[in-house]
Amino acid sequence: MTTSKRKRMSMLDNLAASGKPAGTSPPSPATTSSMMSSNRALRSARDAVDGHHVWELDPGAIVDDRLTDRLDPDDVIDLRDAIEANGQTVPILVRRHPADPDRYLLVYGRRRLEAIRLSDKVTKVKALVASMDDKSALRAQISENMARRDLSFIEKALFARELIDSGFGTQSQVAEVLTVTKSSISMALAVVESVGEDLIRAIGAAHGIGRPRWEALGKVMADTGVSPDRMVEVAEKTHLEAASAVLSGAEPSEEEDISVKAFLAVENSLGAPAPKKPAPAPARVKSRALTIAGKKGGQVKRSPKGLMISLESGAFADWVDQEAQQLINELHGRWLRRTED
Numbered sequence: 445m446t447t448s449k450r451k452r453m454s455m456l457d458n459l460a461a462s463g464k465p466a467g468t469s470p471p472s473p474a475t476t477s478s479m480m481s482s483n484r485a486l487r488s489a490r491d492a493v494d495g496h497h498v499w500e501l502d503p504g505a506i507v508d509d510r511l512t513d514r515l516d517p518d519d520v521i522d523l524r525d526a527i528e529a530n531g532q533t534v535p536i537l538v539r540r541h542p543a544d545p546d547r548y549l550l551v552y553g554r555r556r557l558e559a560i561r562l563s564d565k566v567t568k569v570k571a572l573v574a575s576m577d578d579k580s581a582l583r584a585q586i587s588e589n590m591a592r593r594d595l596s597f598i599e600k601a602l603f604a605r606e607l608i609d610s611g612f613g614t615q616s617q618v619a620e621v622l623t624v625t626k627s628s629i630s631m632a633l634a635v636v637e638s639v640g641e642d643l644i645r646a647i648g649a650a651h652g653i654g655r656p657r658w659e660a661l662g663k664v665m666a667d668t669g670v671s672p673d674r675m676v677e678v679a680e681k682t683h684l685e686a687a688s689a690v691l692s693g694a695e696p697s698e699e700e701d702i703s704v705k706a707f708l709a710v711e712n713s714l715g716a717p718a719p720k721k722p723a724p725a726p727a728r729v730k731s732r733a734l735t736i737a738g739k740k741g742g743q744v745k746r747s748p749k750g751l752m753i754s755l756e757s758g759a760f761a762d763w764v765d766q767e768a769q770q771l772i773n774e775l776h777g778r779w780l781r782r783t784e785d
Contacts, residue, residue, distance in 0.1 A: 498535050500568040501548065503561045506538055508550040524559035526780040527566055532556060535570040548573065579612065596649040598658060600624070601632035602641065608633075631655060638662025640672045646679035647710060648703025657711070664714045678713050682706040736760065 536553025550557060551574060560569045595603065600622055607618045615633075619626045635655065636644065639662045665672070686702045734742040734753070742755035755761040764771065 497573075499571050499573055501538070501571050502567075503557060503569050505546060506536075506548045506550050506557060506569070506571075507541065508554060508557070520555050520559040520562065522780060523555055524562050526777060527556070527559055528563055530777060532560065532566070532570045535572045537574055538571045539574050539576055551576070596651045597632070597654050598635070598644055598647075599649050601636050601658075602644055604629050604632055605636045605641070631659075635659055635662055638666060643672050643675050643679065643710070646676040646683075647706045648679075648683075649701075650703045650707045651701060652704060653707050657707070661707075661711060661714070668714060670714060675710050675713070678710050679706040682709045 534553075534556065536556050537551040538548040538553075539551055541547040541549055548571070553571070557569055560566050604615075604618050604622060607613070608615065612618065615629045616626050619629045622629070632655070635658045639658060664670075665675070682705050683702055686705070730747075731743055731745040733740050734744060734755070736742070736755075740756075741760070742753065745752045745754070755764060
């Protein structure tokens with residue numbers, strides 16, 4: 445936001461907050477009523493300006509004091525590079541700071557904000573400015589994040605615990621906003637209680653590990669009386685070994701989830717019985733035809749090992765062969781823009 449725009453918006457805020465210049469005598473009831481109407485009009489004018497513009501804000505003026513709903517946020521380096529190359533295509537959402545008209549509170553868009561903070565080329569972040577209270581902002585954050593990617597069971601459980609502790613609402617209200625049943629919230633809270641927040645955070649999101657495994661882990665811990673601190677050390681050791689492997693030059697598998705490995709390490713150290721896995725079904729290869737200029741020109745095959753695109757021999761196939769790396773770079777850039785934040 446430019447200095448002149450910030451001054452105009454600050455003036456609206458100050459007028460709406462005070463309603464009178466300093467040093468004047470107390471207003472009459474009629475004047476007070478008029479001032480209140482004027483204040484409402486000023487606030488409405490400010491909200492209208494906010495709601496119809498994409499502002500360019502200083503990233504340092506945005507405060508992120510929201511509850512954490514993710515245990516393993518994605519790295520933002522790739523997103524930073526994409527924004528530097530193509531610009532920020534999707535604005536973040538902020539609201540005005542109640543105590544400082546020159547600052548804002550983040551509603552959602554943390555990865556985009558962090559990417560721009562890390563950039564030496566992009567100095568402003570595009571943002572929509574919304575008028576909403578604390579609960580409305582929290583609901584917006586939850587809805588946006590859950591629409592983008594499902595939280596793991598333990599992330600939902602820990603987030604539910606934080607929502608209730610922060611005074612957001614009852615178990616029923618938390619169940620509504622997380623789109624689960626009240627009984628699910630009760631069972632999730634019991635898991636957090638039995639396993640402990642410190643160990644949960646040490647393990648991480650552990651996508652794919654559902655409630656029964658976490659419940660069993662908590663039960664074994666209670667039955668054995670093991671020190672939670674010792675289990676935290678086991679989980680942290682797993683993360684440390686994975687980080688050390690990367691530093692030594694090892695390439696991690698794209699499908700590898702270190703938090704799942706940390707959970708399994710804790711589970712194994714307790715001697716907890718691992719559930720039997722069903723025999724894997726035979727791998728199936730799915731394919732579909734590709735058409736070029738209305739005629740069959742190739743095929744797309746998808747298998748558990750990956751994706752393969754084949755083109756029938758000809759001039760176009762020769763050109764794709766020469767331009768393959770550039771085409772992949774362009775497609776990867778388009779994919780990054782779709783998955784911002």
